[in-house]
């Protein structure tokens with residue numbers, strides 16, 4: 001059964017200067033346990049796609065199915081990770097992670113904390129349970145935010161540019177780390193990114209969106225063997241795949 | 257030790273003011289009954305200490321109870337206003353209007369309506385102090401980020417849960433700003449209320465001292481009021497440290 005299925009989804013926002021068309025007939029599919037990336041230029045409507053999935057916004061047309069069923073308002077089966085980490089300074093790292101289990105997972109406070117405590121080692125945060133978010137490095141903050149997302153207990157993770165704000169080294173480091181734990185946990189992941197390398201390194205499949213109003217320009221399988229490691233980056237296929245994605249995005253065809 | 261060290265500049269300024277005052281009233285050409293020197297204020301105040309403390313306690317009680325009422329009112333109202341835009345639109349003009357009531361006129365009226373007891377004092381203190389608290393809370397709620405609200409919504413949190421877990425903690429820094437403004441009004445409001453009629457209290461003490469031309473005792477009571485306000489002000493910091501231990505920490509880091 002397909003986990004996520006979008007068929008001809010369109011969305012526009014009404015602004016002061018008239019209608020802003022953002023998504024134009026997007027169709028895509030995600031299978032259970034699959035890692036799918038959505039790649040697109042800045043401002044093309046990637047985050048909007050997640051707003052539709054999480055029910056924050058309603059689509060103008062098209063169908064959105066989760067597990068074969070129409071998405072119902074207020075009962076969305078996805079765990080969303082925002083583009084900026086949104087860790088709360090009044091909660092410790094443990095408290096922030098527990099928030100996912102408490103609010104979305106519906107656990108009692110104590111159970112939520114216990115669940116969070118179980119999760120911390122996976123995310124390399126066991127030594128920082130009692131730290132405050134502002135005491136963490138950028139990479140650790142993203143891991144904490146991801147832990148909170150996982151703690152929600154949903155089958156599907158929607159990650160909106162989780163590594164977008166990190167420096168290049170930390171980013172690659174976290175990409176390889178995410179690949180490692182994904183191999184073990186096999187969540188269904190939809191990852192938004194505008195980093196071509198990230199899409200190739202992590203995904204089973206990549207959808208490329210064009211500039212606004214976004215359409216699906218390309219759907220590309222990433223046949224690289226798993227587990228993927230630093231060595232994967234030296235695979236000649238990687239360069240070919242990156243090239244194909246960049247070409248679909250019109251990168252390098254000079255616009256003035 | 258570091259804490260005490262930080263008080264040194266303030267103490268020096270106060271000492272300087274006292275010295276200027278002392279010199280002016282002993283060497284200047286004002287009569288020593290019009291502007292008694294600080295040394296005389298201190299000795300007169302000390303001589304009358306039992307009466308001063310008898311009058312201090314009712315004022316403290318009024319301030320504390322008035323504040324309790326003001327806090328509960330501000331919190332309840334802030335929830336209502338945060339919850340519904342319609343309520344906010346409907347009540348805002350009235351609330352702002354309430355702040356333009358001249359307390360000097362209102363105080364005797366409230367005493368006429370509610371008598372010489374505790375009630376009019378508590379009401380006046382609450383009237384004067386609730387507004388900065390309310391504004392602090394509302395502005396604080398509004399500082400909650402969009403992403404935080406969306407996160408709570410995607411996690412299926414209802415309005416109340418979102419308020420309790422995110423909006424209220426987001427509002428605390430701004431609430432404490434409002435609280436510190438309020439606290440400086442509270443004692444003055446209690447004095448006004450007592451001035452309009454009371455059995456005991458610093459306000460009535462000042463009034464009778466003034467009527468018998470004891471400017472030294474008036475000033476002694478004024479200084480007591482200032483000390484009381486300072487103590488309340490310091491208390492807000494202690495409370496803030498208690499409720500928001502993360503706040504000072506997060507600001508200590510160089511950004």
Ligand SMILES: Nc1ncnc2c1ncn2[C@@H]1O[C@H](COP(=O)(O)OP(=O)(O)OP(=O)(O)O)[C@@H](O)[C@H]1O
Nearest residue numbers: 013014015020022041042043044045046047048049
């Ligand atoms: N709620 C909204 N109301 C009006 N316009 C919106 C709304 N949400 C998004 N937009 C507009 O829709 C367009 C797409 O926004 P979106 O955030 O989906 O882009 P994005 O691809 O995620 O961009 P980025 O890569 O910068 O994160 C933008 O022009 C944005 O201003």
Ligand SMILES: [Mg+2]
Nearest residue numbers: 046047083160
């Ligand atoms: Mg975005």
